[in-house]
Amino acid sequence: MEIRKKRRICLVVAYDGTNYQGWQIQQNGNTIEAELNRALSALTKEPIEVSGASRTDSGVHARCNYAVFDTAVRMPGDKFSYALNQRLPEDIRVRKSYEVSPDWHPRKCSSKKTYEYRIFNDEFPDPLCRLYTHFTYTKLDTDRMNTAAGYLIGEHDFKSFCSIHTQTETTVRTITDLSVKKEGSLITIRVTGTGFLYNMVRIIAGTLIEVGNGKYPPEHIKEILQHCDRSCAGPTAPARGLTLVEYEFL
Incomplete structure (x- = not known):
């Protein structure tokens, strides 16, 4: 045989x-x-x-x-x-x-992954976007969100931005790029990094949304990072808004 x-x-x-x-x-x-x-x-x-x-x-x-x-x-x-x-x-x-x-x-393999988190920001939701965006009617300031995003770029301890159920040797990760763009009613948070913790991108999105709606200033992101405490960051944004869009092997 x-x-x-x-x-x-x-x-x-x-x-x-x-x-x-x-x-x-x-x-x-x-x-x-x-x-x-x-x-x-x-x-x-x-x-x-x-x-x-x-x-x-x-x-x-x-x-x-x-x-x-x-x-x-x-x-x-x-x-x-x-x-x-x-x-x-x-x-x-x-x-x-x-x-x-x-x-x-x-x-x-060494790699970089890019995720996009999409938010539909308007008075009413669009039923054709409901499966692939998170809807909020509260007006979001994308300039503030972009300023806040800048504090997350680089190597940091992202313990505040991962689920309390995360099991890993270290919570230090590197974000190489993070931007927030608005086209019409669609806001896209695009984040690239060499590795991500459990729920990390969705918690980043939830935190940037809170900056955008005025809950706290962009500079508060620095304090959230320093505290290394999940309770200091924003909520975990709903899963439907998140898409893995690129995977690059280095």
């Missing part, structure tokens, strides 16, 4: 996270990882378990999350995307697939 050597395939995955309990397999509902495992196992006739780069939370979206899996199937790496997209639900799509070295893993 021929024993085929395992190969490692990388997938670039886009998804609408509305109907899923995040990326990672959960006991309480369906996930992106579970759907990929199901489709891949059916395709390869092997028990497949993917390993993802970013474990996005329930309701969070992505344009370019990365995942790898091992298989003995001889299908060319770039053909997996075509075969998988015929088996996946419409709110999950593999944008690209290719073979990588057997020891390559996206979480072991």
Whole structure:
């Protein structure tokens, strides 16, 4: 009996996270990882378990999350995307697939990730934006938000900006870019960094919203960082406004 050597395939995955309990397999509902495992196992006739780069939370979206899996199937790496997209639900799509070295893993590589948090700021919500933006009718001052964002750029201890349930050796992270832009009723918070803590981007968004609505001045961000206390920062903004938009390997 021929024993085929395992190969490692990388997938670039886009998804609408509305109907899923995040990326990672959960006991309480369906996930992106579970759907990929199901489709891949059916395709390869092997028990497949993917390993993802970013474990996005329930309701969070992505344009370019990365995942790898091992298989003995001889299908060319770039053909997996075509075969998988015929088996996946419409709110999950593999944008690209290719073979990588057997020891390559996206979480072991130096990288930069970019997230966008979108806010629909108007008198009334837009039903066509409801799944991908957080709505607030309170007028937000984006100049104040941009000033506040500047204090978060660089290497800092972001303990105030992560969930109290975060399990990590250090809460020090580096944000390389953070901006707030407004086009019509849409405000976009765009943040790039080399790594993020659990709920970090959503807490940053919630805090910048409070600066924008006048709860405290932009300079207060410095004090929030110094306190290293989750209770000092703003609320965790709803998941639906958050999308992983870029993933760059360094």
